Structure formats: C-alpha cells, structure tokens
Amino acid sequence: MHNHNLDISISKLSKIEGHADVDIKIRSGKVKDIGLRVMENMRFFNQATRGQSYNSVPQLVSHICGTCSIAHLTACIEAVEKALEIKPSEQTMILRKLAMYSMMIRDHALHLYFFVLPDIFNIDSALDLPKEKIKLLHEAMHIKSAGNNLSNLIAGRAVHAPFEQVGGFSNEIDKKKISKMIKELKSVRSYIIKLAEIFYNCGWEFKRKTNFVALVTSDFSFLEGKIKSASGSVIEEKDYRDHLRNVVLPYSQASGFEFEGNEYMVGALARLNLNKNALCSNTKKDMKKYIDVFPSDNIYHNNLAQTIEIAHSIDHSIELLEKSNFKKEPLIKPMKLSGEGVGVIEAARGTLYYWLGIDEGKIKYANLVIPTAQNLINMREDIRKIVSDIYNHKSSSEELESKIKKEVEKIIRAYDPCMSCAAHFLKINWV
Amino acid sequence: MIDEKKRVGIFSLTCDEGCSIYLIEIFNKKLFDWLKKMRLVCFLTLSDKREIKNLDIALVEGVVTSEKDKKYLEKIRNNSKILIAMGSCAINTFPSGQRNNFNNEQLEEIKDHLEKYNFLPRALALKEVVKVDDEIIGCPINEKIFVKIFEKYLI
Numbered sequence: 001m002h003n004h005n006l007d008i009s010i011s012k013l014s015k016i017e018g019h020a021d022v023d024i025k026i027r028s029g030k031v032k033d034i035g036l037r038v039m040e041n042m043r044f045f046n047q048a049t050r051g052q053s054y055n056s057v058p059q060l061v062s063h064i065c066g067t068c069s070i071a072h073l074t075a076c077i078e079a080v081e082k083a084l085e086i087k088p089s090e091q092t093m094i095l096r097k098l099a100m101y102s103m104m105i106r107d108h109a110l111h112l113y114f115f116v117l118p119d120i121f122n123i124d125s126a127l128d129l130p131k132e133k134i135k136l137l138h139e140a141m142h143i144k145s146a147g148n149n150l151s152n153l154i155a156g157r158a159v160h161a162p163f164e165q166v167g168g169f170s171n172e173i174d175k176k177k178i179s180k181m182i183k184e185l186k187s188v189r190s191y192i193i194k195l196a197e198i199f200y201n202c203g204w205e206f207k208r209k210t211n212f213v214a215l216v217t218s219d220f221s222f223l224e225g226k227i228k229s230a231s232g233s234v235i236e237e238k239d240y241r242d243h244l245r246n247v248v249l250p251y252s253q254a255s256g257f258e259f260e261g262n263e264y265m266v267g268a269l270a271r272l273n274l275n276k277n278a279l280c281s282n283t284k285k286d287m288k289k290y291i292d293v294f295p296s297d298n299i300y301h302n303n304l305a306q307t308i309e310i311a312h313s314i315d316h317s318i319e320l321l322e323k324s325n326f327k328k329e330p331l332i333k334p335m336k337l338s339g340e341g342v343g344v345i346e347a348a349r350g351t352l353y354y355w356l357g358i359d360e361g362k363i364k365y366a367n368l369v370i371p372t373a374q375n376l377i378n379m380r381e382d383i384r385k386i387v388s389d390i391y392n393h394k395s396s397s398e399e400l401e402s403k404i405k406k407e408v409e410k411i412i413r414a415y416d417p418c419m420s421c422a423a424h425f426l427k428i429n430w431v
Numbered sequence: 432m433i434d435e436k437k438r439v440g441i442f443s444l445t446c447d448e449g450c451s452i453y454l455i456e457i458f459n460k461k462l463f464d465w466l467k468k469m470r471l472v473c474f475l476t477l478s479d480k481r482e483i484k485n486l487d488i489a490l491v492e493g494v495v496t497s498e499k500d501k502k503y504l505e506k507i508r509n510n511s512k513i514l515i516a517m518g519s520c521a522i523n524t525f526p527s528g529q530r531n532n533f534n535n536e537q538l539e540e541i542k543d544h545l546e547k548y549n550f551l552p553r554a555l556a557l558k559e560v561v562k563v564d565d566e567i568i569g570c571p572i573n574e575k576i577f578v579k580i581f582e583k584y585l586i
Binding site: 012014015017018019040041042043044047048050060063064065066067069106110114124125126127138141142144145148157158159160420 | 443445446447448449450451452453455456458459460462463466471475476477478479480481496497500526527529530533537540541544548550570571
C-alpha cells in the first residue's frame, strides 16, 4: 500500500465558521498536494469601503463577519482614530475591553462546545450528547448567554453592535443592569473549569516546529500593545507591514501570509504562549494547573488556551464592571480629516490588522490582514504532516481514508478558522 | 410510531453568517424547547448531516451571488415545504450584495473575479430566484420577530 495513489476530498467542512473544502492528493505513497480552499464568495469589501465616510466605515466592515463583527468594528475604529488623531477616553477603552470580552466569551464557547466537543466524544453534533453529558450543553448555553448579555449591555448587540463608534460609545450604560450582569458572569465560572479539565485530559497532541505571533497587551485585554513572536521579534503596531508577506493560494478565494519569511500561528495558543503572565489574577489563581501547560507547541492546546481566555474575559469583566463608574460622555471629534492609521487588535482567532488611508473624511484605501488568512499556510503544513504520519503508520487501507478525514477535520477545527473573514481582501496593495 | 417532529434545515448562501450566528444566540433560551418539536436535519454549523430532503422548514440567509448559490437555493426550495428568508441580505440583497451599487470603476476591478468564479451579473434576493413563503427582517434577524414567525410554522 505504500505506493498507492489516493485522492481524498472533504467538501464543505462542517462545524467551522464559513465554508472550506480540503483536497488531498497522495501519489506513489507520498503526499503530493494539500488544497485547503476557502469557498466563501467574495463580497468585495476592499472596493465597498472606498469613498465611505470615516464614521460609517466601522459599521460597514462589521458585516465582513457575523461572529467576529465586534473585532472588525474595534480594529477599524482604532485605525480611524489613529489616522485622524482622536484619543479615546479612559472610559471608552474600558468599554471596548468589555465589548471584546463579551465577544470572546460567546465566540470561544461556540467553538469549544459546539465544534470541538463532538470530536472529543466521537459524536456528530453537540445536540447528540448522551444523557449523562447533556448538562454540558446547558452549561454552554449559559456561558454564551452571559457573553451575549454582556454584548447587549455594553455594545447594544452581539452581532453588528450599534453603540461602538469612532470617538467613543453612543449610548450610556444602563447602570441598573450591572449588578445582575456581574452575578450572571460569576454564575458560569465553575463551568469553565469543568471544560478546561476536559481539554487538559483529552490526550490530543500534534506538534510541528512553527512560530507564534500575537499582540502582547499589558492586561491581556486584546487591544493595545506590541506585536511579539516566539522567535523573539518585537514590532510596533504601525510597522507590521514590514514583517508580513502575502502569499497567493491557488484555487482559493483567500490568500495566506508569512511572518518574516515563514509560516506561523496566531490565536489563543499564541497569546498564551507569549503573554500568560498578563492574565487576570483570579484566573491565574483558579486556572493555574491549566496555565502551567503554556508555552506549548501542541496545536490542540489552542482549545485549552481558549478556555483559559473565557475565564480571563469573565474575571476581568467582573473587575472592570465592579470598579467603573460609567458616565455619559460625548463622542470625541477628530483633530483632522486626512491621514493614515493602523489599528491592530487580537480578535478571537488571532491578530487582526487594519490599515486605512483617509482623505477629507473619506476612506481612500483599506488593507486588512485577517487572523485565519495568517493561519492558512500553517494549517496546510500541519495537514500535510498529519496525512503523511497516518499514511506511513496505517496498515489497513479501508481505515485509511476515514482516519485521514477525521484527523484532518480535527486539526482544522483546533485552529477555529473563520472562512467568512478569510475570503476578504484577496488583493493586498502595499502602497 | 410516526415521527411528528418538523424537519428543519438552516442554510447560508453568500453572507457574513451573522443571522445564523445570532440564531445560535436565540437558541440559548429557546433550543431545548424547540427540539421537542423539531429535528435539525441540516445545519453545517452544528452538525455534519447534509440531508436536504423532505424539509418542513428551510431557513435561508445570504444573497444569491453565483451560479452555485442559485443551484443550491433551487435544491433547497425543491425539497422544502416552507422556505423562510432570514435577514436583510436574503430579503433585499443588502449588505452582502453591495456590488450591485458599485460604480464603473469598482465594477471594473472585480470583473475578472466575477468571471473566474461564475458570479451572476448581479447579486439577487431569494425571492428573485425562488418562491419565498415568509421573511424575517433585521441585520442580523430581529429576535422577537424570528421567534414569532418560526414558532408559527413549528406547530
């Protein structure tokens, strides 16, 4: 069998965000080709943003992706504010952190409970969890609901949040709801530890030498800091384009990226590897056993890293809600109407870069680097190694195809890819 | 025993999938109740099952932007008793069909891509392609309206 030819196709991979296909070609016993194709149709945001007014463009780009909409909104607002010299207030920064946390809580919970747990329990869907495990599904709903309610309170809604604007927040926080929100966040904390225990004990392991890159923030709030890599680079946000290179992937409606000439990984695993000391003290105390796992080069630890980030998002949100005295503030006006600005944040799936040029208040150009696009080459190389390893060790050819499919789907899901996002900004014009 | 649960499918055409993501948030409170009356037979976000057959209710988000979208929607329609358009992309093409409003310069830039991937001349709302039985407005869908309309067909 070691000289076989084999073609394996996975069409419309399920339990990820958006649509992707995988084609694997084995020729004379060697993995010849791995086609990881993003199958989302383009919606042409690079053209649509051009000519838009600086204060309407964040709401427009929020529609790049339903699940990541708060991340696009926040990164785009940062780029506009840097371009037009708007300095957001301290309260605005706190509210942005809370909005980002609300997204992390619901988005990571969706990935971990609904996309990954079925692979752990060898079932098709979280809805098929056996009776003795069904409590996990109820807990998932409670956690997501807490994240969703936090989005509603801070940003007006979880998807396409209306309150987050250039220069601040348009609505005052309903203070009457804060204590109830804190109570709800506290009520789901124990579920997170239970979930961490599952990923800590699941025994999944896949390692391949790679680099990790993340925006390292002082309070693990995903918003402001320096871009750092496991290979030792430290980069200012505005200088990112000297270090990232766009790579065209054939037959895909998305393109990949290299960092300083090599593939790399972004996301929760990269953040935990590079910045675990900045986690909230309550999280550090109660999740110590799991945090001690990092730094790790086991890609499946991205699941454990996301679980720790839910805990941190809950704990830091509680702290911020308890100590802040929110007041009505006006939106801060721009100092000028033309300029160039870079916004970099950590979205759920990794570093999100926005680079905007604004002329007389209108967007002249917009370049984005999407987390999933940055992970595409690393994912492809991981798939190549997994397929080779299985092919070289499996003896029965009947099992081969199903085993390869299962393991390839599992590793792709560990990255938590978002194909809706990845399919945009195909053409990058470094001007 | 005859299975009286409604067979429900949830489908995404070209869009940001914001409506189906928001629907999963509506599930936080409603799913367990609805599962007593329905079986989710096709929802790739939550399951690998792909049965587009004998559906009682199909919920569809997004615009019809390519030939592939069009064929997929026709298949869903031919296999569903009730087809509901979910969200403003599916109802009136905006925002995912924003290329419909592009000027000549913008259209020129995307021309090659449209050809290469078999896009339609313009992005279409669902009702421009197939019969739509009901619509749920919002971007993303409005929670109260979704619950009201969906439960009407779930009984």
